[in-house]
Amino acid sequence: MLTLYGRPNSLNVQKAMWAIGELGLAHERIDIGRGHREEGGTPWFRALNPNGKVPVLVDGDRVIWESNAIVRYLAAQYDPGGLWPETAGERGEADQWMDWQQTALLSSFNPAFWQLIRTPEADRDLDLVARCEAASDQAFSLLDQALEARAFISGDRLTMGDIPLGVCAYRWYQLPMRRCDLPNVAAWYARLTERPAFRQHVMIPLT
Ligand SMILES: N[C@@H](CCC(=O)N[C@@H](CS)C(=O)NCC(=O)O)C(=O)O
Structure with a gap:
């Protein structure tokens, strides 16, 4: 039995829960984090993850943190x-997009998420939102090119590489901001929305 610590509305927790759901693994999820049991900073939680962040996965005596890990x-x-793609080449490609999600894609739109969802309307920085619109159009355009000739990011079936990208795509499409039209991203995203685990763990209201 796996234990996953983290609140369901966290983008990073959703990656882990989507993967668990795809694989049909027995698990329990324990709410920790902002707006739930805020125990990230407590000694018992820091013993699991010294960063005090969610998600954390416990599988027997193995503890793993960092959502993509x-x-x-x-x-x-x-x-x-x-x-988990079979060949090193396929894995390399999936890995590259997972790292890109953490180092480039997330920061292109995440400040807009904080402004539009977690900041009172009167206090929002709409210039920052506009900068996110431009940056995320550019980032998702790269993904659009990569998806031109393939159904999923590593080829013709879902792999781990799609998971961090997919949770970001859900947020990007849900945020009340301007987006450019990207047909390949839209077609790939529509494929993700047909998956029960994506619907259950990712397609929930932004809070
Ligand atoms: N790079 C880390 C980031 C982890 C992170 O920042 N988690 C956020 C939630 S998305 C968190 O724990 N925030 C504090 C909280 O929820 O109390 C990962 O990918 O797991």
Whole structure:
């Protein structure tokens, strides 16, 4: 039985829960974090993750933190040849997009999420939102090019590489901001929305 610590409305927790859902793994999820049991800073939680952040996965005596590392671990441990691509080349490609999600894609729109969802209307910085519109158009355009000839980011089936990208795409489409029209991203995103685990763990109201 896996234990996943983290609140359901966290983008990073959603990556782990989507992977767990895709694989149908027995698990319990324990609410920790902003607006729930705010125990991130407590000694018992920092013993699991010294950063005090969610998600944290406990699998027997193994503890893993960092959302993309959790997705990689679940894929490698429970779905070799499935979510975990078989060849080093395919894995390299999936990894590249996972790292890009953390280092480029997230920061292109996440400040707008904080402004539009977690900041009172009167206090919002709409110039910052406009900068996010431009930056996220540019970032998602790169993804659009990559998806031109493939149904999923590593080829013709879902792999771990799609998971961090997919949770970001949901947020981007849900945010009340201007977006450019990207047909390949839209078609890939429509494929994700057909997956029960994506619907259950990712497609929930932004809060
Ligand atoms: N790079 C880390 C970031 C973890 C992170 O910042 N988690 C946020 C939630 S998305 C958090 O724990 N915030 C504090 C809280 O929820 O109390 C990862 O990908 O797991």
